Amino acid sequence: MEEIQVNNELHVCMGINSCKGMGYSGTNDCAGKGDCATAVVHPCHTLNECKGQGACGIFGTTEEFCHPGENDCRYQGSCGVPILDSRFISQGPNKGRSVWQLARKRFEEKRIAAHQPFGAAPAGIYGPSNDFINKLKNQPAGTDNSSCGQSGSRSCSYIADPIARKAAAELRVLAVNIESGVMMDETLTTCKNVE
Amino acid sequence: MIATKLFELPEQVTPENFEDVMVQAITLELATIPTYLSTYYSINRAQNQDVLYAKILAQLKAASLNSEIDFSSLAQELKLDVLLYSNKSAALVMSVVIEEMLHLALASNVKQAICQIPPDLMAIGKVLSFPTQLDGHIPEFQINAAKLSLEQLTTFLQIESPEPFVDPNSPPLMRSIVKYQTIGKLYDQIIECIKEHFPGPYTQQPQLLPPEPKAPPRPFYGQNSSNTVHYDKDHNPIFANADDSGGLVGVYDSVSAIEALGRIQEQGEGKSKDNQHILEWGPDKMPVPMPVVDGKVEFWEGDYDDSGKELAHFAKFLEAYSLGGYYQKKFKGIAGLDDFFSYFVYDTAANATQADYDHSGNNALALCNKLGNATFAYILLMIETCYYKDESTQFDLFMYGIHKSMIWLLSGVGNQIKDYNYTKDGKAYRGSVTWEHYPFEDKPGISPKQQLIDLMTSLAKADSTNWGWAIKAEYANYWPALPDVSLDHNVGPNVPNIPLKNN
Numbered sequence: 001m002e003e004i005q006v007n008n009e010l011h012v013c014m015g016i017n018s019c020k021g022m023g024y025s026g027t028n029d030c031a032g033k034g035d036c037a038t039a040v041v042h043p044c045h046t047l048n049e050c051k052g053q054g055a056c057g058i059f060g061t062t063e064e065f066c067h068p069g070e071n072d073c074r075y076q077g078s079c080g081v082p083i084l085d086s087r088f089i090s091q092g093p094n095k096g097r098s099v100w101q102l103a104r105k106r107f108e109e110k111r112i113a114a115h116q117p118f119g120a121a122p123a124g125i126y127g128p129s130n131d132f133i134n135k136l137k138n139q140p141a142g143t144d145n146s147s148c149g150q151s152g153s154r155s156c157s158y159i160a161d162p163i164a165r166k167a168a169a170e171l172r173v174l175a176v177n178i179e180s181g182v183m184m185d186e187t188l189t190t191c192k193n194v195e
Numbered sequence: 196m197i198a199t200k201l202f203e204l205p206e207q208v209t210p211e212n213f214e215d216v217m218v219q220a221i222t223l224e225l226a227t228i229p230t231y232l233s234t235y236y237s238i239n240r241a242q243n244q245d246v247l248y249a250k251i252l253a254q255l256k257a258a259s260l261n262s263e264i265d266f267s268s269l270a271q272e273l274k275l276d277v278l279l280y281s282n283k284s285a286a287l288v289m290s291v292v293i294e295e296m297l298h299l300a301l302a303s304n305v306k307q308a309i310c311q312i313p314p315d316l317m318a319i320g321k322v323l324s325f326p327t328q329l330d331g332h333i334p335e336f337q338i339n340a341a342k343l344s345l346e347q348l349t350t351f352l353q354i355e356s357p358e359p360f361v362d363p364n365s366p367p368l369m370r371s372i373v374k375y376q377t378i379g380k381l382y383d384q385i386i387e388c389i390k391e392h393f394p395g396p397y398t399q400q401p402q403l404l405p406p407e408p409k410a411p412p413r414p415f416y417g418q419n420s421s422n423t424v425h426y427d428k429d430h431n432p433i434f435a436n437a438d439d440s441g442g443l444v445g446v447y448d449s450v451s452a453i454e455a456l457g458r459i460q461e462q463g464e465g466k467s468k469d470n471q472h473i474l475e476w477g478p479d480k481m482p483v484p485m486p487v488v489d490g491k492v493e494f495w496e497g498d499y500d501d502s503g504k505e506l507a508h509f510a511k512f513l514e515a516y517s518l519g520g521y522y523q524k525k526f527k528g529i530a531g532l533d534d535f536f537s538y539f540v541y542d543t544a545a546n547a548t549q550a551d552y553d554h555s556g557n558n559a560l561a562l563c564n565k566l567g568n569a570t571f572a573y574i575l576l577m578i579e580t581c582y583y584k585d586e587s588t589q590f591d592l593f594m595y596g597i598h599k600s601m602i603w604l605l606s607g608v609g610n611q612i613k614d615y616n617y618t619k620d621g622k623a624y625r626g627s628v629t630w631e632h633y634p635f636e637d638k639p640g641i642s643p644k645q646q647l648i649d650l651m652t653s654l655a656k657a658d659s660t661n662w663g664w665a666i667k668a669e670y671a672n673y674w675p676a677l678p679d680v681s682l683d684h685n686v687g688p689n690v691p692n693i694p695l696k697n698n
Contacts, residue, residue, distance in 0.1 A: 058421040059602050061414045091419040092438050151282060151424045152241030160271050172430060
């Protein structure tokens with residue numbers, strides 16, 4: 001079957017693009033292998049420019065949190081873009097679980113339903129880290145690409161030594177991501193139940 | 196300063212005064228929102244931990260006579276105390292704010308259904324000013340719009356007390372003659388009146404309804420957000436509200452009306468139960484705190500709602516009060532340290548006014564506060580308008596207006612206004628939103644939304660460094676993207692300009 005081709009697709013994150021050349025840097029071989037969001041970067045709930053450009057996880061309802069990147073219209077997005085590997089769902093029975101993995105799962109569901117191929121996400125199965133985005137965009141190390149909210153970084157620890165702090169934070173995010181992967185079927189079931 | 200009275204509690208709720216009593220209930224719920232938000236905005240909940248650590252370490256070293264002592268472990272421990280408590284107390288306050296907004300909608304649904312009259316939130320906003328008090332609450336006590344402190348948390352405990360209490364600060368003679376009341380008892384009276392006189396079914400009018408299968412999307416309420424999250428010492432997230440703590444209730448008859456009001460009682464001050472913490476006063480005329488062991492308090496079964504998963508507002512505030520007192524005492528006992536709260540609470544004045552800012556000569560501060568007050572008034576207008584409109588318009592008002600206004604616009608002002616300083620009576624303060632009525636009606640030829648944009652533009656010109664972004668085209672998704680709502684509840688068609696679905 002011929003792969004669907006669209007121009008200037010706008011999507012919310014790494015690994016959620018529909019076509020070749022539709023990642024941030026435009027060098028990806030195929031669907032699902034884009035390296036970052038092409039949607040207009042925005043920080044939060046209802047500030048997205050277009051359909052499908054809202055992510056989720058930080059502000060919104062349980063129902064909205066089940067559909068990252070699937071908003072119908074401008075200003076209807078649930079949260080900011082891009083989605084980092086550290087972002088977790090903050091509301092509903094799925095709270096504490098990875099947003100990016102759910103966004104990728106939704107993308108895969110659509111591709112499979114349309115009998116369309118897709119490749120592996122370039123930064124791995126848990127989504128892009130802040131460091132990944134900074135390197136990709138040639139931003140200074142430490143530039144914060146996470147989104148809104150006043151409770152502080154979702155990827156951090158309180159260890160005094162900055163190197164040990166970063167390592168501990170990465171381990172904790174990894175643990176959340178491993179658990180989110182294990183719980184994905186339950187996450188999807190929960191979402192069905194609230195729809 | 197004389198506290199402004201909001202309402203008088205009637206002796207008895209009757210069919211004749213039912214509408215007035217529901218106005219009182221809505222007023223009560225609304226008044227808590229700016230009260231709690233004032234305190235929330237005063238908290239620096241996610242400061243730079245390295246800067247904080249360096250400050251504490253330097254203070255410890257400076258106060259020690261022995262320069263050989265290694266204070267690094269103690270500084271790390273104290274840093275954690277500040278970071279964890281500041282984030283937790285803020286999350287707890289915000290979790291209550293979110294539920295108070297729910298309670299405002301629940302009380303408005305009941306009034307709409309039984310009285311067939313929408314809530315008049317703008318009218319309430321006109322009379323709300325700080326300091327205020329819950330007139331009719333026995334005993335009366337002053338409520339300030341103020342920064343986080345043990346005194347402010349004491350006020351919160353009084354507001355949310357599940358049991359009648361004696362105010363130790365009232366004159367002794369008064370104590371022997373006043374009747375004690377709680378907010379919960381007001382709702383008890385309302386419920387009794389509904390049972391007896393308003394069985395329903397009620398004629399349906401617009402209400403804010405919960406999500407239902409096959410119904411249009413109703414993205415009105417979520418218990419948690421990023422702002423109700425805080426972290427434990429290992430930086431694992433903790434969510435202040437439970438998912439199943441209950442959301443909106445459509446009111447159709449006495450059963451659903453009582454369910455809606457019962458939800459307010461249970462989440463709010465909590466029902467009077469056995470085995471729950473209550474407001475008890477110590478010899479210092481301050482509330483008796485819960486014991487703190489290893490940085491934690493122990494709750495009792497009755498401190499939770501009926502699901503057993505979520506703490507009532509009173510218990511949340513008692514935890515914040517108890518931990519705050521514990522850490523304040525701990526810091527006081529260590530040479531060289533400042534007051535515990537000073538490490539993370541901005542020094543805002545209690546019950547600041549627009550006049551204070553006007554007189555200060557700080558034009559940007561004065562404009563910023565006007566923008567905050569106007570944005571809050573516009574939120575009330577948008578919520579009120581939901582009770583006149585169909586579900587499609589309600590959806591638009593929430594998606595394009597109310598969520599954005601709470602999360603970004605009001606919050607943006609509430610946080611940024613602290614960057615302005617001013618002096619009053621010889622003392623320097625940070626700016627804070629004053630929650631005074633913004634008189635959109637004074638400019639009848641200019642829509643409220645346009646007045647908001649005019650204020651935003653004036654502020655951007657007065658302080659281009661901090662607010663110049665607001666008038667740039669790429670930020671049209673902030674104030675300019677709000678729905679256009681008039682004071683008579685007309686909503687401009689397709690404002691903001693939203694593409695048709697599936698385009």
